[in-house]
Amino acid sequence: MPLIPDEAIPYLENMIYLPMVLTILEKDRTIFESGPFKLKRPYITMVEGATKQVQKELKETRVYLKKHSMQVLRGEGDDMFTEYVFFHGGYEEHRRYLNVRLRNRVEDLLSIYFAIVEKVF
Numbered sequence: 001m002p003l004i005p006d007e008a009i010p011y012l013e014n015m016i017y018l019p020m021v022l023t024i025l026e027k028d029r030t031i032f033e034s035g036p037f038k039l040k041r042p043y044i045t046m047v048e049g050a051t052k053q054v055q056k057e058l059k060e061t062r063v064y065l066k067k068h069s070m071q072v073l074r075g076e077g078d079d080m081f082t083e084y085v086f087f088h089g090g091y092e093e094h095r096r097y098l099n100v101r102l103r104n105r106v107e108d109l110l111s112i113y114f115a116i117v118e119k120v121f
Contacts (some may be wrong), residue, residue: 003091008070012086014061015072016097018054020106021113027053049117050110 004012025047028042029038042061065071081096 004086004088004093011061011064012070012072016084017105017109018058021054021109046114046117050113053113053116
């Protein structure tokens with residue numbers, strides 16, 4: 001029997017990925033606001049819409065983790081891997097993520113959130 005339930009893993013991983021997505025969106029918004037774009041508003045609107053969606057999911061994730069007494073902390077990292085420590089019910093599980101995998105997943109999530117925002121428009 002795993003120490004951390006399988007159904008909790010996506011929530012724990014959201015605490016890794018979603019803050020990264022928010023960081024990227026914030027940086028992109030700054031670039032669009034200060035960049036030499038003729039029509040900035042459509043880009044900024046897309047980024048703001050995606051940001052709101054990510055923030056909503058991050059809030060839901062935090063509520064789930066708090067309700068189930070779970071926590072995620074960043075551990076050691078190097079050029080190849082970043083370690084995260086998942087805490088639940090007095091147990092801790094160390095997981096190492098390939099940095100390329102982290103980057104690729106964040107890129108996938110950005111595409112997903114932009115697609116969600118695009119459907120709204």
